[in-house]
Amino acid sequence: MATTLTPTAAEDSAHIRTTDLWRTYQMGAEQIHALRGVTFTIQANEYVAIMGPSGSGKSTLMNLIGCLDSPTQGSYVLRGKTVSEMNDDELAAIRNREIGFVFQTFNLLPRASALHNVELPMVYAGIPRIERLERARHALEMVDLADRANHKPNELSGGQRQRVAVARALVMGPSILLADEPTGNLDTATGEDIMRLFGKLHESGNTIILVTHEADIALHAHRTIRLRDGHIESDERRS
Amino acid sequence: MPIWEAVRFAFASLRAAKLRSFLTVLGILIGVASVIAVVAITQGLDEYVSGQVLQLGSKSFTISKLPAVITSRQMWEEMQKRRDITVADLDVVRSVCEACSEVGGSSGTGRTAKWRDIKQEDVSVLGVTENYSRIGSIRELSAGRHLIPDDVDHARPLAVIGSDLVDAFFKELDPLGKTILVGGRPLTVVGVAAKKGSVFGNSQDNFVWVPLTTFRKLFGTQRSVTISVEARSMALFETAQEQCRVALRSRRHLGFSRPDDFSVETGESILDLWTTFTRNIYIVTFVVTAISLIVGGIVVMNIMLVSVTERIREIGVRKALGARRSDIRWQFLVEAMVLSGLGGLLGVVGAAVFSWILGTVLGHIMSADFSAPVRLWAVALAVLVSASVGLVSGIYPAARAAALDPVVALRNE
Numbered sequence: 001m002a003t004t005l006t007p008t009a010a011e012d013s014a015h016i017r018t019t020d021l022w023r024t025y026q027m028g029a030e031q032i033h034a035l036r037g038v039t040f041t042i043q044a045n046e047y048v049a050i051m052g053p054s055g056s057g058k059s060t061l062m063n064l065i066g067c068l069d070s071p072t073q074g075s076y077v078l079r080g081k082t083v084s085e086m087n088d089d090e091l092a093a094i095r096n097r098e099i100g101f102v103f104q105t106f107n108l109l110p111r112a113s114a115l116h117n118v119e120l121p122m123v124y125a126g127i128p129r130i131e132r133l134e135r136a137r138h139a140l141e142m143v144d145l146a147d148r149a150n151h152k153p154n155e156l157s158g159g160q161r162q163r164v165a166v167a168r169a170l171v172m173g174p175s176i177l178l179a180d181e182p183t184g185n186l187d188t189a190t191g192e193d194i195m196r197l198f199g200k201l202h203e204s205g206n207t208i209i210l211v212t213h214e215a216d217i218a219l220h221a222h223r224t225i226r227l228r229d230g231h232i233e234s235d236e237r238r239s
Numbered sequence: 240m241p242i243w244e245a246v247r248f249a250f251a252s253l254r255a256a257k258l259r260s261f262l263t264v265l266g267i268l269i270g271v272a273s274v275i276a277v278v279a280i281t282q283g284l285d286e287y288v289s290g291q292v293l294q295l296g297s298k299s300f301t302i303s304k305l306p307a308v309i310t311s312r313q314m315w316e317e318m319q320k321r322r323d324i325t326v327a328d329l330d331v332v333r334s335v336c337e338a339c340s341e342v343g344g345s346s347g348t349g350r351t352a353k354w355r356d357i358k359q360e361d362v363s364v365l366g367v368t369e370n371y372s373r374i375g376s377i378r379e380l381s382a383g384r385h386l387i388p389d390d391v392d393h394a395r396p397l398a399v400i401g402s403d404l405v406d407a408f409f410k411e412l413d414p415l416g417k418t419i420l421v422g423g424r425p426l427t428v429v430g431v432a433a434k435k436g437s438v439f440g441n442s443q444d445n446f447v448w449v450p451l452t453t454f455r456k457l458f459g460t461q462r463s464v465t466i467s468v469e470a471r472s473m474a475l476f477e478t479a480q481e482q483c484r485v486a487l488r489s490r491r492h493l494g495f496s497r498p499d500d501f502s503v504e505t506g507e508s509i510l511d512l513w514t515t516f517t518r519n520i521y522i523v524t525f526v527v528t529a530i531s532l533i534v535g536g537i538v539v540m541n542i543m544l545v546s547v548t549e550r551i552r553e554i555g556v557r558k559a560l561g562a563r564r565s566d567i568r569w570q571f572l573v574e575a576m577v578l579s580g581l582g583g584l585l586g587v588v589g590a591a592v593f594s595w596i597l598g599t600v601l602g603h604i605m606s607a608d609f610s611a612p613v614r615l616w617a618v619a620l621a622v623l624v625s626a627s628v629g630l631v632s633g634i635y636p637a638a639r640a641a642a643l644d645p646v647v648a649l650r651n652e
Binding site for chain 1: 240241244251252255552553555556557558559560561562563564565566644645646649
């Protein structure tokens with residue numbers, strides 16, 4: 001059996017498969033290689049932490065996985081679709097349907113209520129308003145914020161804001177929850193709350209990718225990919 | 240993204256910066272308000288003037304020494320050289336013009352009228368032929384009788400007076416048979432004309448009509464006569480004018496190439512002048528408005544650029560959540576359109592208030608029924624034009640927002 005062959009995108013069983021990903025930035029006359037050939041696969045329902053010091057390329061990798069950016073070279077296949085060959089609008093659709101982002105700084109729209117923030121991805125998906133509101137309320141219930149639906153972000157605590165962001169990330173039923181330093185702006189106790197929420201989401205079948213430089217946060221994941229200078233330094237699984 | 244979602248976004252972000260949005264559209268607001276107000280007021284005046292001029296009657300015209308409108312001092316001096324129109328001219332016209340049903344004459348001056356010790360200043364004293372009140376808009380009497388041919392033939396010292404004089408002198412007394420002094424000459428009142436109100440603040444009821452012959456006897460013969468003519472029918476209107484012109488020209492021995500040394504005025508010719516005048520007002524208004532809308536558009540563009548810069552992070556978030564370039568472009572375009580469209584709408588409200596105030600004030604000054612209604616088409620046009628200004632101003636900022644790289648936008652502080 002020729003198991004060593006790279007399968008074609010259509011028959012790939014992996015959730016995420018990156019092959020020799022390069023990302024090169026042009027800084028004036030100089031070329032900066034943020035990623036230098038990164039190859040890995042992530043299966044469905046894995047809980048992966050991506051770690052590395054600043055400048056290691058972990059943000060670049062997160063942007064590529066999140067389809068916010070395209071690789072200079074190499075391929076990225078997400079659930080059988082070759083994302084690395086997609087155009088802008090197709091990438092937007094993938095971000096909308098497949099990726100749920102949770103950011104360090106929450107990135108909620110400051111003037112919109114929690115409900116409207118959660119509703120937002122569904123606007124871009126073209127879901128009718130009545131269904132949107134119902135699903136947004138349901139998503140807020142899942143993060144225990146049903147009673148804060150009409151509060152603006154500045155009326156919520158940091159932990160509550162991050163839970164709104166999680167609700168927003170989950171509302172479209174994405175295949176990946178992509179969290180970039182999700183506890184970076186929270187105190188330890190609140191951070192632990194958020195990590196417990198992630199644990200629950202993982203148990204209920206979500207695939208979670210956590211980008212962090214904090215080792216104790218990374219411990220919540222079952223697998224850690226460490227980057228250094230644009231390469232994978234290590235890839236460890238814990239059970 | 241459907242348009243109503245974009246409109247909802249637009250309202251949400253405009254609500255978030257109310258004062259700024261208002262200040263942004265102030266230019267558009269003022270531009271729209273002034274154009275609508277000017278159009279409303281000019282149209283109000285238009286209707287008013289047409290109404291007044293049409294009272295001249297559609298198949299009547301006048302022949303006078305001086306034209307109705309003199310536009311320069313030079314023209315005025317030129318016109319003064321014209322010969323007076325005489326009673327003999329009037330008789331010739333009357334005998335020659337077959338297309339005319341009535342040919343009358345009038346001659347006027349301003350005098351003080353007096354009854355007992357009550358004075359009325361600046362009364363228009365008009366010497367008229369007996370048919371004068373039947374030419375043009377018919378002047379009804381509220382009491383007494385009209386002048387008759389016999390009065391004119393015998394130059395009787397009789398008068399038909401306007402209601403202003405009745406109000407000033409007689410109040411509840413019966414004016415008929417009373418003798419008033421006009422320019423020191425006694426005249427006996429035989430009729431009172433029905434009240435007409437005022438045009439542009441000039442009362443139409445402050446007059447005394449006397450037989451033309453009486454007038455010339457009392458106030459002098461060195462005065463030009465204005466000939467008033469009623470054509471037999473609308474179809475003969477032009478013919479009547481032509482017959483009168485030919486009659487006067489030949490009587491005055493005017494050479495073939497010489498221009499008329501008298502002026503024929505019809506209601507239409509006066510309306511034409513008014514139309515030219517209002518057209519100029521419109522042109523000036525539109526130029527001024529165009530300038531204010533361009534400036535307003537630049538302000539909107541500037542604010543939209545500021546807004547895009549301020550909201551780079553928001554744009555990044557929206558893109559991360561799945562907004563396509565076209566969604567972002569649409570959002571900012573619609574926002575610019577809603578912003579300036581609302582400015583236009585506020586302008587309409589401002590214009591309505593302004594023209595209502597001005598209409599009331601003008602109506603009061605002219606003591607006449609005058610209104611300056613804001614037209615629906617002006618409202619629709621204002622909102623459409625201002626939204627288009629927003630559209631044009633929004634294109635560039637929206638394109639900049641749409642082109643933002645999500646990674647860069649999300650990193651923006």
